[in-house]
Amino acid sequence: MSYITGVGLTSYGKHEGLTSLDLMSKAAELAISDAELKRAEIDGILCGYSTVSPHIMLATVFAEHFGIRPSYAHAVQVGGATGLAMTMLAHHLVEAGVVKHVLVVGGENRLTGQSRDASIVALAQVGHPDYEVPLGPTIPAYYGLVASRYMHEYGVTEADLAEFAVLMRTHALAHPGAQFHEPITVADVLASKPVASPLKLLDCCPVSDGGAAFVISREPTNTALVKIRGCAQAHTHQHVTAAPALSELGAEISIAKAKQASGLAISDVRYAAVYDSFTITLAMLLEDIGFAKRGEAASRVRSGYFSREGEMPLNTHGGLLSYGHCGVGGAMAHLVETHLQMTGRAGNRQVRDASLALLHGDGGVLSSHVSMFLERER
């Protein structure tokens, strides 16, 4: 058994003058204090990576900087799925008795620490160095390719995709830490600058500075009582050139395995936290997971199904699309928000019932998937 005993999250956007280590430290401090622990009680550290400050041993760089001497520490790299992959590993580590309290941390000054061009170039390197990267693709282009095919096969339109951007923005308006605070409409999304067709600027998450952290413990340390019920991964490919058919992507495989590991069904889920690097990512993953039939997720957005007051509240902090995306920390904000919802601490964003949550992360170009069920113990 394992519990998420503490969470920490900075605001996302610009943190002028702060380094990746600064942002990781801020989030870590918040998470440890939320868990009602002292730094010295943390005996495991898992961290992600920083594209601004790459290092071959980031976990120990962080441990020394932060002032702890863990008995277990290393970095994890699975792109956007890194946060949930670290949480899954922490779950297994505490369950196996290797350590008692694992600090999971990610943070990066991706917006102010390098140019947007540098971020786009760095991220495009998930493509194949010989057969893809020389063609000048960008991450939005890799997802644009998938989007064009998905829309072709399932009759999804650009106006459908725009609904997801509007939903995430609407949710972000209620969170003071979000990068964006101006409401947008479907027309705004459709009229925004083309990036990589069919994706336009407002279909894409921003580049952000920010940090997020959690503590995963073997036993509860406070009254939070948020338990990891089961998790699973699936990795089907790295490069979009080598991706399987849309009907055979990893999300469905990893969800099926997570259901098996937890003994839960999608019908048990009350709150959803799903990776949303682009509107197409969110649309596809919701349909892969089974929150909507193929091609029908957008109509569920329109009917309010995924709204704060709806049947399946989704990314109530605004997601990557509107809370922001600082790399590894990006999707970790989904888990922080889930934890706040599950423990009744989401304030003006609080949903009626978040007793059981499903989280899903994606890395690469729908290459790496992690699914996780969390349950609030009574």
Place this chain on the structure above:
Amino acid sequence: MSKPADWTTGHEAILYQVCAACERPQYLRRGFCAACGATDLAEKRASGKGTVYATSIVSRAATPETRAHAPYNIVLVDTAEGFRMMAHGANDLAIGDPVSARFVQFASRLVPYFERAR
């Protein structure tokens, strides 16, 4: 492994491998078959014919060299030989179009460029 004499090294050709054991075609070059692990692979030259699987026109490029070409169409093509490849394509290509390849200069590299087959 020796470098292939194809567009990735500046030659006007699309090469692929075929596994002698399981007969699968393989585009991303390796010293073994990724499907069955066999090491006996024949190198073949593709016809350059295929069908458009997906398209994305890049308007926001990230380097001065690639920006000079924007907007450019990144396409995935299912080749007649049975493998999928990424390439450039005419901006008016649609999914399902039959296409054939020629080669063009892009950001000081030679790249395959697909147009609707006549």
